[in-house]
Amino acid sequence: MSLTNTKRKALSISAAVAAIGLLAGCGSASAPAPAAPAADAGPVTIDVWGWDAESTQHVVDAFNASHDKIKVNYVLQASNTATQTNFRNVMESKKDIPCWIPGIAPISTVLVNGWAQDITKYIEPIKDTYSKGAQAAAQVDGKYYGFPAGPSATFMMANKAVYEKYGLAVPKTWEDFVTTGKELKTHGVTVINLAGEDPSTLLQMSQQAGANWFAIDGDKWKVNLQDDATMKAVDIIQKLVDNDLVAHQTYKDRPALYSYFDSGQLATVPLAWWSMTGYQTNFKASLGQWQAVDVPQFKDAKQFVSSGFADPGFVPVGCEHPAAAVEYINWTSSSKDAIEAGRNKKTGSVGVPTNLADVSAYTADVVPDKIFGAQPAAEVGAVISKAQNAAVGKFERGPNYDAWFPELQDQWGKAMAKQITLKQAMANVQAFIAKDLDSKGIKYEVSK
Amino acid sequence: MSSRLEVRKSLDGREQEPSRQARAGASASPRFSWRTKQRLKGASFTWPFVIGFAVFTLLPMVIGLGQSLFASKTSGLGFGAATVSFAGFENFARGFIDPVFWSSMLRVSIYAVVIVPVIQLISLALALLIDAVKRRVANRFRLLLLIPYMIPGIVAIMIWLYLYSPVVGPLKPFFGLFGIHADFFSSGMIWVSIGNLAVWGSIGFNMLILFGALQAVPREIFDAARVDGASEFRIAMSIKVPYVRGSLVLTGLLSIIGTLQIFNEPTLFRSISPESITKDFTPSMVIYNQAFQVGNLNYAAALSIILAAVVGVASVIIYRLTNKVES
Numbered sequence: 001m002s003l004t005n006t007k008r009k010a011l012s013i014s015a016a017v018a019a020i021g022l023l024a025g026c027g028s029a030s031a032p033a034p035a036a037p038a039a040d041a042g043p044v045t046i047d048v049w050g051w052d053a054e055s056t057q058h059v060v061d062a063f064n065a066s067h068d069k070i071k072v073n074y075v076l077q078a079s080n081t082a083t084q085t086n087f088r089n090v091m092e093s094k095k096d097i098p099c100w101i102p103g104i105a106p107i108s109t110v111l112v113n114g115w116a117q118d119i120t121k122y123i124e125p126i127k128d129t130y131s132k133g134a135q136a137a138a139q140v141d142g143k144y145y146g147f148p149a150g151p152s153a154t155f156m157m158a159n160k161a162v163y164e165k166y167g168l169a170v171p172k173t174w175e176d177f178v179t180t181g182k183e184l185k186t187h188g189v190t191v192i193n194l195a196g197e198d199p200s201t202l203l204q205m206s207q208q209a210g211a212n213w214f215a216i217d218g219d220k221w222k223v224n225l226q227d228d229a230t231m232k233a234v235d236i237i238q239k240l241v242d243n244d245l246v247a248h249q250t251y252k253d254r255p256a257l258y259s260y261f262d263s264g265q266l267a268t269v270p271l272a273w274w275s276m277t278g279y280q281t282n283f284k285a286s287l288g289q290w291q292a293v294d295v296p297q298f299k300d301a302k303q304f305v306s307s308g309f310a311d312p313g314f315v316p317v318g319c320e321h322p323a324a325a326v327e328y329i330n331w332t333s334s335s336k337d338a339i340e341a342g343r344n345k346k347t348g349s350v351g352v353p354t355n356l357a358d359v360s361a362y363t364a365d366v367v368p369d370k371i372f373g374a375q376p377a378a379e380v381g382a383v384i385s386k387a388q389n390a391a392v393g394k395f396e397r398g399p400n401y402d403a404w405f406p407e408l409q410d411q412w413g414k415a416m417a418k419q420i421t422l423k424q425a426m427a428n429v430q431a432f433i434a435k436d437l438d439s440k441g442i443k444y445e446v447s448k
Numbered sequence: 449m450s451s452r453l454e455v456r457k458s459l460d461g462r463e464q465e466p467s468r469q470a471r472a473g474a475s476a477s478p479r480f481s482w483r484t485k486q487r488l489k490g491a492s493f494t495w496p497f498v499i500g501f502a503v504f505t506l507l508p509m510v511i512g513l514g515q516s517l518f519a520s521k522t523s524g525l526g527f528g529a530a531t532v533s534f535a536g537f538e539n540f541a542r543g544f545i546d547p548v549f550w551s552s553m554l555r556v557s558i559y560a561v562v563i564v565p566v567i568q569l570i571s572l573a574l575a576l577l578i579d580a581v582k583r584r585v586a587n588r589f590r591l592l593l594l595i596p597y598m599i600p601g602i603v604a605i606m607i608w609l610y611l612y613s614p615v616v617g618p619l620k621p622f623f624g625l626f627g628i629h630a631d632f633f634s635s636g637m638i639w640v641s642i643g644n645l646a647v648w649g650s651i652g653f654n655m656l657i658l659f660g661a662l663q664a665v666p667r668e669i670f671d672a673a674r675v676d677g678a679s680e681f682r683i684a685m686s687i688k689v690p691y692v693r694g695s696l697v698l699t700g701l702l703s704i705i706g707t708l709q710i711f712n713e714p715t716l717f718r719s720i721s722p723e724s725i726t727k728d729f730t731p732s733m734v735i736y737n738q739a740f741q742v743g744n745l746n747y748a749a750a751l752s753i754i755l756a757a758v759v760g761v762a763s764v765i766i767y768r769l770t771n772k773v774e775s
Contacts, residue, residue: 111527111528112522112526112527112528114527114528114529195719196719196721196722196723197718197719197722216525219524219525220524220525221525221526249615250633250719250720251719252609252716252719252720253609253610253613253615253616253720255610255613255615255616256613256614256615256616256617259615259616260615399525399526399527400526400742400743402741402742402743403741403742403743405741406727406737406741407727409722409727410722410726410727410728412722413721413722413723413726414722414723416722416723417635417723419723436742437526439744440521440522440526440530441521441522441523441526442522442523442524442525442526443523443524443525
C-alpha cells in the first residue's frame with residue numbers, strides 16, 4: 001500500500017512544522033528564575049564541578065571531614081571545554097544543576113547567558129580575606145556574581161646573560177623598554193615576543209595603564225577602546241613594531257617558540273607564576289641565565305601596578321544552596337587546612353592562592369630550581385608576590401567578549417604585520433563591537 | 449503451517465515465483481502482498497544507511513532550517529535569556545548581501561579553481577602510472593599513496609606545521625641548499641602551503657577511484673591500439689582518459705565540495721599567519737564564528753543553508769557541463 005502524494009505532502013509539512021515548533025520551544029526557553037536567598041540551615045549536599053583530577057578531591061574530602069552541615073560531592077569533568085559543554089546542557093535541561101562552577105568565561109559573559117546568581121550578601125562579610133583585584137574581578141555593576149578570583153599577575157623574566165653581554169640594564173619603564181629594544185636590535189636580539197595571533201599583551205598593558213574598555217552606565221554599556229590609557233599602550237607597542245624590535249613567534253608552533261626563547265635572541269619574556277615550570281622543562285641552553293624582574297611601568301604611573309585578569313567561578317542559577325556553596329568555596333580558598341590538603345602529591349607544591357590578599361607565604365615554593373640560576377627562590381617569590389599584590393584584577397570585557405575577541409585577533413594580526421596601525425585596529429574593533437551590540441539589541445554608547 | 453514464503457527452485461536451478469495459492473495461503477498479513485513483502489525485505493538492507501542518513505543528515509537539515517527562521521534578541525545590558533521570535537527569511541536576506549560571507553566564498557572559489565585541477569591532474573597522472581606497471585608494484589604504490597588520506601586531517605595539519613616551521617622544520621634548510629629562501633608561513637605563501645597540504649591529503653583517494661576505473665577498461669582495446677602503432681602516451685590520452693571521464697567528474701565534484709567547505713586547514717594556519725587568515729577567511733569559518741563566537745546560531749544556520757545551496761548549484765552546473773562535453 002502506498003501513500004498518495006497529498007498524504008505524503010501533508011505528512012512532510014506536519015513533520016516540518018513539528019520540528020520548527022520544537023525548535024521554537026527550545027530556543028525560547030528561558031533560564032530558571034534565581035533562587036530566593038535562603039539561609040542554608042543544613043545539613044545539605046551540594047555538587048561542585050571542576051576538571052582538576054589531582055588535588056581538588058583531597059580538598060573536598062578535607063572539607064567533608066571537618067564540616068557536619070554541608071556535604072560536598074565533587075563532580076570531575078574531563079576538561080575546561082567539557083565543563084563548558086556539560087554545563088550548558090544541564091542549564092538547558094534544568095536538572096542536576098551544580099552549586100559551583102570554576103571560572104569558564106568572563107563574569108559578564110556568564111551574566112549574558114543568565115547563568116550566575118547574585119551572591120553579594122554572602123560575599124560582603126568575607127570579602128576582606130581577598131585582594132582588591134580579586135574582589136573587583138568578581139563584580140559587575142557593584143554586585144558579586146562570582147567568587148573573588150585572583151588573576152595570575154604578570155611579571156617579567158629577563159635573560160640576564162644577554163643584558164650583561166651588551167652592557168644594558170633591564171628596563172623598568174615601558175618607555176625605556178623601547179629604547180633598550182633599539183639597542184638590542186643592533187645586536188640581532190629582540191626585546192619581546194608578540195605572537196601575531198595573541199593580543200593579550202595589548203589587553204594587559206591597557207589594563208595596566210588604567211583603561212576601561214567597557215563600563216556600565218545605568219541600563220547601557222559605555223564602550224571606549226580608544227581612551228588615553230589604551231593609547232598609551234598602543235603607542236608603546238606601535239613603536240616596538242615600527243622599529244622591528246619584536247619577534248612574532250606563534251604559540252601554535254611550540255618547539256619553534258621554545259627554541260627561539262632559548263636561543264639568546266630574545267631578551268625578555270612576560271609571564272605568570274604557573275608558566276615558569278613549562279619554560280624550565282623546555283629550555284636547555286639558557287637555563288640559569290634568566291632573572292625574575294618586575295613588569296615595566298608607564299613613566300607617569302603613580303604607583304606600581306601589574307596586569308592580569310581572572311574569570312571568577314560562580315554559583316549557578318538554580319542552585320538551591322548558595323550559602324553552602326559560598327561557605328565551601330570560601331573555606332577552600334582561605335583555610336590553611338584546605339590549601340594544605342590541595343598540595344600536589346607529585347610536585348609537593350600547593351600553587352599560589354591568587355585570590356588572597358597576601359600570597360607571600362606561597363610564592364617561593366612554586367619557583368623551579370634551574371631556570372633562574374643564582375637568583376634565590378625567595379627573591380623570585382618576592383617578585384611574584386609584588387606582582388600579585390599589585391594586580392588590577394578587573395578588566396571589564398563587556399557583554400559580547402566572545403564575539404569581539406576574534407575580531408581583535410584579526411586586527412592585531414594585521415597590525416603586527418604592519419598592514420594597519422594599532423590605532424586603526426582599535427577603531428576597527430570598536431566599530432565591530434558597536435555593530436555586534438546593535439544586532440543583539442544591547443544598549444550602548446561609544447564614549448569619546 | 450509455516451508462514452514463511454520460500455522461493456522454489458526448479459530442476460534446472462532457475463528460481464520460480466511461488467504459485468498464487470501458495471502465496472495466498474502463506475500470507476500472514478493480508479495487508480501486504482507477496483511482492484510488497486519481497487520489496488520490503490530487499491529494502492531492509494538499506495535501513496542502517498537510511499536511519500543514519502535520516503538522523504545525522506536529514507534531521508540536522510530540518511533543525512537547521514527551523515533555526516534559520518528565528519532570531520534572538522536581548523535588551524538593556526544584555527544580561528539574562530534572549531527573546532526568540534519568528535523572523536521569516538530575515539536571516540537569509542542578510543546572508544545574501546553579507547559582504548564578509550560572499551568575499552570568503554569568492555576567496556575559496558578562486559582557490560578551488562586552482563587547486564581542484566591540480567589535484568585532478570596529479571591523481572590522474574599517478575593512476576595512469578600505477579595502471580601501467582605490474583600489479584604487485586601497483587599494489588605497493590597504491591597503499592603508499594593512500595596513507596596521507598588515512599591520516600586524520602588535524603594530525604596531518606600538525607605534521608605539516610612542523611615540516612613548514614622556519615625554526616625547527618626540515619623544509620626551509622632543504623630549500624636553502626638550492627639557494628631558495630622558502631618561508632611557508634609568509635602571507636604570500638600561505639595559500640601554497642594550504643594547497644600543498646590539500647593535494648597531499650586528497651590525491652590518494654582520488655587516485656584510488658581513478659585507478660579502479662582504469663582497471664575496468666577492456667585490455668583488448670589497448671592491444672588493438674598497439675597493433676595500430678599507438679604509443680603508451682597516446683593510449684593513455686585517447687583511450688584510458690576518455691574511459692575514466694565519469695570517475696573524473698565524480699572526483700572533481702567531491703574535490704569542489706570539499707574545497708568550498710574548507711575549514712580545518714585555515715583554522716589551524718590562522719595562528720601562523722593571522723594577518724592573512726582572518727576569522728572570516730572561508731565560508732565555513734564565517735559560519736563557525738557566527739555560531740560559536742558571536743553566538744548567533746540562527747544566522748549561522750541560514751548561512752549554512754546558503755552554502756549548501758551554492759555547493760549544490762556548483763555541482764549541478766559542473767555535472768551538466770561535463771555531461772554535455774561527453775555527449
